[in-house]
Amino acid sequence: MPVKAFRPLTPSTRYTTVSDYSDITKKRPERKLVSIRKKTGGRNAYGRVTARGIGGGHKQKIRLVDFRRNKHGVAATVTAIEYDPCRSARLALVEYADGEKRYIVAPNGLQVGAKIMSGATAPAELGNALPLKSIPVGLQIHNLEIIPGKGGQMVRTAGGAATLMSRDEGYALVRLPSGEIRKISEACYATIGQVGNLEWENIVLGKAGRSRHRGIRPINRGVSRNPVDHPNGGGAGKSKSGGGWQQPTSPWGLLAKGYRTRHKKKQSNRFIVVRRDGRPMKIK
Numbered sequence: 001m002p003v004k005a006f007r008p009l010t011p012s013t014r015y016t017t018v019s020d021y022s023d024i025t026k027k028r029p030e031r032k033l034v035s036i037r038k039k040t041g042g043r044n045a046y047g048r049v050t051a052r053g054i055g056g057g058h059k060q061k062i063r064l065v066d067f068r069r070n071k072h073g074v075a076a077t078v079t080a081i082e083y084d085p086c087r088s089a090r091l092a093l094v095e096y097a098d099g100e101k102r103y104i105v106a107p108n109g110l111q112v113g114a115k116i117m118s119g120a121t122a123p124a125e126l127g128n129a130l131p132l133k134s135i136p137v138g139l140q141i142h143n144l145e146i147i148p149g150k151g152g153q154m155v156r157t158a159g160g161a162a163t164l165m166s167r168d169e170g171y172a173l174v175r176l177p178s179g180e181i182r183k184i185s186e187a188c189y190a191t192i193g194q195v196g197n198l199e200w201e202n203i204v205l206g207k208a209g210r211s212r213h214r215g216i217r218p219i220n221r222g223v224s225r226n227p228v229d230h231p232n233g234g235g236a237g238k239s240k241s242g243g244g245w246q247q248p249t250s251p252w253g254l255l256a257k258g259y260r261t262r263h264k265k266k267q268s269n270r271f272i273v274v275r276r277d278g279r280p281m282k283i284k
Helices: 011-017 198-202 208-213 267-271
Strands: 003-007 017-019 034-035 061-063 076-082 091-096 101-105 129-131 140-142 153-154 162-168 170-177 180-185 191-192 272-274
Touching: 017 198, 076 101, 153 191, 180 267, 267 272
Parallel strands: none
Antiparallel strands: 003 017, 034 061, 076 091, 091 101, 129 191, 140 162, 140 191, 162 170, 170 180, 180 272
16 A cells, blocks of 8 residues: 655645555445444543543444454455555455355455455465464464454554464464563464555644544643643743643643553463563563
8 A cells, every 4th residue: 555645735735645545446335334433522421521532523434344253164255455444454345155245354465356264274374364273383463362252352453463473282472563472372363464554654644634534633731731720730931841840640640651551460461471571571
């Protein structure tokens, strides 16, 4: 997917880059595989704002993606590569031999007309979904399950790829895109290949209006407010920290940087072998 830039004739086009969508082969989604995305505006059931900076945006339809790939042993043909407004990756529309159609996350290099399959007996080829015990060591994988049968939950964003490192005692060691090495059950399914749309990370919005189209409203900084409105507000003139040394916080005093949010005694810590920063995980 090449990225298209513009001549800097206006301030907004100076930095704006967009996808040329040359990889898209079908413009409209399957009507039976979409649902309307209800906008909340950041409000809960009582009408109170619980998530700031959300509102507006273009109307979107959620594509019903098959993350489980539970139609084992049935061959499917890729009929189209489509755009999804709710995710960074492209979707592949596949049609099974019995006529059923489903969406899957499109791996890099998957072309229209390709044959894919899922199941323990499927060949280890691009786009096929297999349990980790059947995937050769060293291959790139995506759409990775954490709990067997629940469906892929990890490595689904554009350009994402994990690596199967080894297997031992019913578990597979997988290196995630973050650098974390994690033990995952061999019965969990994963799809072979790297998620497509690799150039997505190079796209620059370039102007505030494109954020508004995505439903993202602007939020001003805490240091630019008054002390009554924010803990970081106030100060004589321009101040970076509210008039004195002060850590950046949320409007309610929660630390914004350096605050570890993961619980020290979380049950799934025992499956982490190496953390994202490269240090081994210590189980307490």
